[in-house]
Amino acid sequence: MIAPILWRGFVLPGHEFCQLSSQGSGWQLQGSAVFSHEQRPCRLDYQVLCDAAWRTLSTSVEGWVGNTVVAIQIKTDAAGHWWLNEVQQPDVTGCIDIDLNFSPSTNLLPIRRLNPAIGEKADVKAAWLRFPSFNLEPFPQQYHRLAETIYRYESAGGQFVADLRVDRSGFVIDYPGIWQAETQGST
Secondary structure, three states: OOEEEEEEEOOOOEEEEEEEEEEOOEEEEEEEEEEEEOOEEEEEEEEEEEOOOOOEEEEEEEEEEOOEEEEEEEEEOOOOOEEEOOEEOHHHOOOOOEEEOOOOHHHHHHHHHHOOOOOOEEEEEEEEEOOOOOOEEEEEEEEEEEEOOEEEEEEHHHOEEEEEEEOOOOOEEEEOOOEEEEEEOOO
8 A cells, every 4th residue: 555545525524535556567546435415324435446657447436325326337448438337438438537526536646647747737538427426427627736735626617626735645635625634644
């Protein structure tokens, strides 16, 4: 394990634990989110596998939203095609990163993959696993590195903007009003 982290969620009240580890020649994010949504308890366990260049290879999300069982399997191929539970998702063809709507963990992927210099901006089109519908949608984003550990994140064509503070691993430790790290492991 390279880095564990524990977040407190404010929009989805609860907690999430995630750990980053090397997996062969690639990387793995693995975590569990336990939170409340519309007065229903939720537990979602996830695993994201990436290659050595931080490109998403596969993602699984399992658990419950209230009494509804969640069992999601996502895979990609080298040509940029995506499948959700074995059904091809042409709307997200060409995306490189997965974005789990219920978690701050996947902001790490483009931050690590792109590693822009201070002052540089990078545009990303992520495959967004939307919560609670669990549809996979294209989601344009921009990361503008303002300082060593601060990125201005924009999505929805600039309708959403937040300055994210990250740790040395690339995990978001302060997502204002949405998530806050409570504890971090060493990197």
